[in-house]
Amino acid sequence: MRPFTYERASNATAAAAAVAARPEAKFISGGTNLLDLMKLEIERPTHVVDISRLPLDSIEETLESGLRIGAQVRNSDLAAEPRVRSRYPMLSQALLAGASGQIRNKASTAGNLLQRTRCPYFYDRNMPCNKRAPGSGCAALGGFNRMHAVLGASDDCIAVHPSDMAVAMAALDAQVETTLPDGTVRTIPVGDLHRLPGSTPNVETDLGHGELITAVILPPPPLGRQLYRKVRDRASYAFALVSVATVVKKSGDRIQSARIAIGGVAPKPWRPMDAEYVLAGAAAADAAFTEAAESALAGAIGHGGNDFKIPLAKRTLRQTLAAAVEGA
Numbered sequence: 001m002r003p004f005t006y007e008r009a010s011n012a013t014a015a016a017a018a019v020a021a022r023p024e025a026k027f028i029s030g031g032t033n034l035l036d037l038m039k040l041e042i043e044r045p046t047h048v049v050d051i052s053r054l055p056l057d058s059i060e061e062t063l064e065s066g067l068r069i070g071a072q073v074r075n076s077d078l079a080a081e082p083r084v085r086s087r088y089p090m091l092s093q094a095l096l097a098g099a100s101g102q103i104r105n106k107a108s109t110a111g112n113l114l115q116r117t118r119c120p121y122f123y124d125r126n127m128p129c130n131k132r133a134p135g136s137g138c139a140a141l142g143g144f145n146r147m148h149a150v151l152g153a154s155d156d157c158i159a160v161h162p163s164d165m166a167v168a169m170a171a172l173d174a175q176v177e178t179t180l181p182d183g184t185v186r187t188i189p190v191g192d193l194h195r196l197p198g199s200t201p202n203v204e205t206d207l208g209h210g211e212l213i214t215a216v217i218l219p220p221p222p223l224g225r226q227l228y229r230k231v232r233d234r235a236s237y238a239f240a241l242v243s244v245a246t247v248v249k250k251s252g253d254r255i256q257s258a259r260i261a262i263g264g265v266a267p268k269p270w271r272p273m274d275a276e277y278v279l280a281g282a283a284a285a286d287a288a289f290t291e292a293a294e295s296a297l298a299g300a301i302g303h304g305g306n307d308f309k310i311p312l313a314k315r316t317l318r319q320t321l322a323a324a325v326e327g328a
C-alpha cells in the first residue's frame with residue numbers, strides 16, 4: 001500500500017471541501033472496498049478523508065411518508081430496521097443477500113452504492129483494463145467473462161455493478177442526496193447515479209470530485225408485493241449472477257402495475273421500463289411474465305462465457321414475478 005495522509009472530517013461540507021481540494025483525495029467510510037483496492041494499489045489516494053464518524057447514521061421519516069437513510073447507516077442496521085423490513089422488505093432482502101455479516105456491519109449505505117466492480121481483470125494490474133488504466137484495452141472481452149454484463153455494456157468495458165442494495169433502491173425509485181464542496185445540496189435519482197461505460201468506463205458515476213453522498217431518500221412505499229431474488233454460485237457470500245427486485249400490484253386477476261430492476265447483468269442496476277409497460281394491465285399469468293422477460297432482455301448480448309445469463313435472467317424474472325403476484 002502506498003503512503004497517504006489522513007484526516008477525520010468534522011461535517012459534511014468540510015469533508016466535501018477536503019476531498020475537492022486535492023485531486024488524489026478520497027472519502028473513506030467502512031473501507032471494505034476502498035482498503036482492498038488500496039492494498040492492491042488500484043486505488044492510490046494520497047489523502048484519505050474519514051467520514052465514518054459524521055452524524056449521518058440515522059433513519060428518519062420524511063414529510064411524504066418515506067424514509068431518509070443517512071449515508072453512514074450500516075448495511076446490517078438498515079436491513080434490520082423495522083420500518084425497512086415492514087415497508088420496504090425487498091431492500092432488507094437485498095441487503096441480507098449481500099456479502100457477510102461482518103462486512104455488512106462495516107459497509108455503509110453510500111459506500112455500498114459506490115463500491116467498484118468485481119471484474120477480476122480490474123483487480124489484476126498485469127492485465128489490460130480500460131476502467132483501471134484508460135486506453136489499455138479490456139481483458140474480459142474474449143477472456144473469462146462469466147460474471148460480466150449482457151446489457152448496457154460497450155466495446156470498452158463489459159463489467160457489472162456488484163451492489164445488491166442498489167438494485168432494490170432502483171426499483172424503489174430512491175433519490176440520492178449529496179453535498180457539494182461549496183455546501184450546496186443536490187438530489188439525483190438513483191437510476192441516474194451510475195453511468196454506462198461508453199468510451200469512458202473509468203467515469204462511473206454522475207458525482208463530481210469531492211461530492212459527498214449524505215443520504216438516500218426512499219419515497220413512500222409502493223403499493224403491491226415486493227420481492228428480491230438473487231441467483232449466485234453459492235448460497236451465501238457470493239456476488240449475483242443475476243438478481244431481480246420487483247414490486248407487483250394486482251387488481252383482481254390483472255396486474256395493475258409492476259416495477260422491475262435487474263442486477264448482475266449491466267454496469268448499473270437495470271430498469272427495463274418496456275417490461276413494466278408490458279405488465280401494466282395484463283392478466284396475471286405466465287404469458288405476461290414471459291412477454292415481460294423477453295422484453296427486458298431483448299437487447300441483451302452475450303460475450304461467450306456469460307451467454308447463459310440471458311436465459312437465466314429471463315427465468316429469474318419470470319419466477320420472481322410469478323412469486324410476487326401470488327401474494328400481491
Ligand SMILES: Cc1cc2nc3c(=O)[nH]c(=O)nc-3n(C[C@H](O)[C@H](O)[C@H](O)COP(=O)(O)OP(=O)(O)OC[C@H]3O[C@@H](n4cnc5c(N)ncnc54)[C@H](O)[C@@H]3O)c2cc1C
Nearest residue numbers: 029030031032033034098099107108110111112163164213
Ligand atoms: C468478500 C466480500 C463480499 C462481498 N459481497 C457482496 C455482495 O454479495 N453484494 C454486495 O452488494 N456487496 C458485496 N460486497 C461489497 C460490500 O458491500 C462493499 O464493500 C461495501 O458496501 C462498501 O461500503 P463501505 O462503507 O465499506 O465503502 P468504502 O470501501 O469505504 O468506500 C467505497 C467507495 O465509496 C466512496 N464513498 C464512501 N462513502 C461515500 C460518501 N458518503 N460519499 C461519496 N463517496 C463515498 C469511497 O470513496 C470509495 O470510493 C462484498 C465485499 C466483500 C469484501
Ligand code: SF4
Nearest residue numbers: 119129130138157158
Ligand atoms: S470489463 Fe471493464 S473492468 Fe473488466 S477488464 Fe474490461 S474494462 Fe476492465
